[in-house]
Amino acid sequence: AVVSTQSTGYISPTKTDTALPLNRLETLKIRAQENFSIQNIPDTHYTVIDTVADALNAAVTLAEYHSISVLWEGFNVNRYGTLTWIICGYLGSAVLFDLTRCGAKIFTEGGLKTLLESRHPIKVIHDCTCIADILFHQYGVRLSADSIFDTHAADLLIQTKTGQP
Numbered sequence: 001a002v003v004s005t006q007s008t009g010y011i012s013p014t015k016t017d018t019a020l021p022l023n024r025l026e027t028l029k030i031r032a033q034e035n036f037s038i039q040n041i042p043d044t045h046y047t048v049i050d051t052v053a054d055a056l057n058a059a060v061t062l063a064e065y066h067s068i069s070v071l072w073e074g075f076n077v078n079r080y081g082t083l084t085w086i087i088c089g090y091l092g093s094a095v096l097f098d099l100t101r102c103g104a105k106i107f108t109e110g111g112l113k114t115l116l117e118s119r120h121p122i123k124v125i126h127d128c129t130c131i132a133d134i135l136f137h138q139y140g141v142r143l144s145a146d147s148i149f150d151t152h153a154a155d156l157l158i159q160t161k162t163g164q165p
Contacts, residue, residue: 045092045093045094046093046094046095047093047094047096049097049102049106049110050101050102052105052110053110055097055102055106055111056110058097059114059115062088062095062121064121065090066121066122067090067123067149069088069090069124070088070089070116070123070125071087071089071126072087073085073087074134077130077134078133079134079138083099083131083135084099097112104138104139107139107140113140116135117143117144119146122148122149123148124151125151126150126151126152127151127153128152
């Protein structure tokens, strides 16, 4: 089933330091807000995808956008690690794909493989080497260089061109 929650405004990381421990979903919501720069957009929408059928619907919807942000959660995210979440952001919304509940079928039957391998939308990722490694070796997903905007590589290029660290 799809679980949706609404949030308004920014949840400061400093608030989480003094509050009771947050559950995993709340932690992911905070991380999604911080990484997708949606802090001050009212009615930020989060959707948790925990079935393959819902994943397919979400992947089809995400494919309609020009670009999406992609980040991930897991343990030792490399070819030997464990990927637990893939999070895609677009226009003030975040879709959280639960890989622990859906398993590898989320890629094949749930449309994530097609979404991630396709040329459109552009996937904005920071340092895609780890995620590319685990996706290829564990799920057979090949990220295409012409569909990825790697913000880490862009930052290194700017530093090289400007001579600033």
